[in-house]
Amino acid sequence: MQRSVSIKDVANLAEVAVGTVSNVLNNPDRVSQRTKNKVLQAIDELGFVRNDAARQLRAGHSRTIGVVVLDVGNPFFTAIARAAEDAAEAHGSAVLLGDSGQDSARESHYIDLFQEQAVQGLLISPVGNVLDRIDNLRERGIPTVLVDRRADESRYSSVSVDDDAGGFLAAQHLLDLGRRHLAFVGGPLHLAQVADRLAGARRAVDDTPGATLEVLDSGAQSVLAGRRIGDSLAARDKADLPDGIFCANDLLALGVMQSITMMNGLAIPEDVALIGYDDIDFAASAVVPLSSIRQPAEAIGRSAIQLLMADLGNAGHKHQAITFTPELVIRRSTAGPAAPAEQHTETHALSN
Numbered sequence: 001m002q003r004s005v006s007i008k009d010v011a012n013l014a015e016v017a018v019g020t021v022s023n024v025l026n027n028p029d030r031v032s033q034r035t036k037n038k039v040l041q042a043i044d045e046l047g048f049v050r051n052d053a054a055r056q057l058r059a060g061h062s063r064t065i066g067v068v069v070l071d072v073g074n075p076f077f078t079a080i081a082r083a084a085e086d087a088a089e090a091h092g093s094a095v096l097l098g099d100s101g102q103d104s105a106r107e108s109h110y111i112d113l114f115q116e117q118a119v120q121g122l123l124i125s126p127v128g129n130v131l132d133r134i135d136n137l138r139e140r141g142i143p144t145v146l147v148d149r150r151a152d153e154s155r156y157s158s159v160s161v162d163d164d165a166g167g168f169l170a171a172q173h174l175l176d177l178g179r180r181h182l183a184f185v186g187g188p189l190h191l192a193q194v195a196d197r198l199a200g201a202r203r204a205v206d207d208t209p210g211a212t213l214e215v216l217d218s219g220a221q222s223v224l225a226g227r228r229i230g231d232s233l234a235a236r237d238k239a240d241l242p243d244g245i246f247c248a249n250d251l252l253a254l255g256v257m258q259s260i261t262m263m264n265g266l267a268i269p270e271d272v273a274l275i276g277y278d279d280i281d282f283a284a285s286a287v288v289p290l291s292s293i294r295q296p297a298e299a300i301g302r303s304a305i306q307l308l309m310a311d312l313g314n315a316g317h318k319h320q321a322i323t324f325t326p327e328l329v330i331r332r333s334t335a336g337p338a339a340p341a342e343q344h345t346e347t348h349a350l351s352n
Helices: 007-014 018-026 033-046 052-059 075-090 104-116 131-139 163-176 192-206 223-234 250-263 297-311
Strands: 064-069 094-099 121-124 144-147 157-161 181-186 212-217 244-247 273-278 291-294 321-324 327-330 349-351
Touching (some): 007 033, 018 033, 064 104, 075 094, 075 297, 094 104, 104 121, 121 131, 121 297, 131 144, 144 297, 157 163, 157 297, 163 181, 163 192, 163 244, 163 273, 163 291, 163 327, 181 223, 192 212, 212 223, 223 250, 244 250, 250 273, 297 321
Parallel strands (some): 064 094, 064 121, 144 157, 157 321, 181 212, 273 291
Antiparallel strands (some): 291 327, 321 349
16 A cells, blocks of 8 residues: 655755745745745645644644534525635634524534634534523634524524514514515524514414414424425315415525416416515525515624634633614515515524
8 A cells, every 4th residue: 555645755855944845835924936836746745635634633723614504494594604615614624514493402512522623613503492502612722603503692692683673574574565464484483583583473363453363383494394384284264264475584484485376276476476485596586476584594694703813722711693674575475476576675684
């Protein structure tokens, strides 16, 4: 078996010290361009591959960042992870992605795995209460930023969206259109994001005389779960149907739309107005373009990495809670064919 090329082999061929090769790999600004070129040429000739595992063992951490999201099948979380990856790359780090699938045991598995990998830090969109686990990570030198969940900034940094405000926006939009018998579709209801969106919708309904809100627990946040809810609604008498539906995410809304329009012959928005949440790319290109509450996924991912990098190795770091204000995007699923192609309000962030 061929012996692997070592850093000493590179140094011998380039006729420099081993420490010089190390500087070229880790601190290139300390080395002259002429010497750097000699070392890089030797690396190319020998086919040297650095042993990051050994380097990480010496340093006590890697150049990787763990990211745990609720559902990698949801384009919203995919966009967050992609933006985080781009931002991490600009800092010389890489992202390792884990999908909890909204399962606490699976979430714990990824936290353990990333701790074993000695990641630089962790971004996590938690399923349940992981604060004790996060405290343990910090004691081991691994800072954590909560994503899509606001945290007490005296203990952690976080990047989130005001989901209560988003839920209020969605329900109020339906109420402003004259809809009075609303349904909320979402689940699991114990998820903080779902619960906050429902709470906001309830506020809007409670403030409107004669308005009602029916809660339909979808058990999941997928297109299939939305179809099941749509089928159950379509089986009702028309008089018992809600005239406005707010879904906790766009995947649910698209599933509801598929069921009640393509399979059961109801019209959106004539029979029922429909609004989702997240404003994923598919929302605008749906058979009936979907109104939605937009979350700035890319800004969330970038901001989370910035907060994490500010925390690394900084004993005096002051935690921050960045909260973005969601944005109402109006399309035909609520306003009808006479509506403009798209209307929306401005999104901004609040930092405490």
